[in-house]
Amino acid sequence: MENVVLVIHLILALCLIGIVLLQRSEGGGLGMGGGGGGGVMSGRSAATALGKLTWLFAIGFIITSISLTIIAAQKSATSSVVDRLGIEQTAPEAPAESPLGTDLLPPPVGADGETAPRAD
Numbered sequence: 001m002e003n004v005v006l007v008i009h010l011i012l013a014l015c016l017i018g019i020v021l022l023q024r025s026e027g028g029g030l031g032m033g034g035g036g037g038g039g040v041m042s043g044r045s046a047a048t049a050l051g052k053l054t055w056l057f058a059i060g061f062i063i064t065s066i067s068l069t070i071i072a073a074q075k076s077a078t079s080s081v082v083d084r085l086g087i088e089q090t091a092p093e094a095p096a097e098s099p100l101g102t103d104l105l106p107p108p109v110g111a112d113g114e115t116a117p118r119a120d
Contacts, residue, residue, distance in 0.1 A: 002068070005068055012057055016057040023054070
């Protein structure tokens with residue numbers, strides 16, 4: 001299922017790139033381009049066939065993007081990447097005994113500033 005959606009997604013991406021490159025520049029973006037007497041100020045808002053195809057491909061691209069995200073999230077919920085690689089995980093070894101003992105906190109200081117004897 002994922003491969004089918006991915007192939008459709010790639011085809012839509014290529015079609016979207018192609019259809020955008022085929023369209024005529026309307027100008028106004030960088031102050032250049034445009035053609036004829038119309039341009040940005042004409043008020044003409046009729047959608048052309050290329051404009052409709054662009055919207056169709058863009059909507060399909062977004063739908064397949066969301067679908068691929070959902071499929072990937074469902075697959076990742078069941079296992080981790082390490083599980084899929086087949087690397088065997090071992091339990092970590094217990095840390096070696098510290099030469100200072102297990103209590104690494106400084107000894108408590110009494111009210112007179114002297115350190116209290118340790119209760120080891």
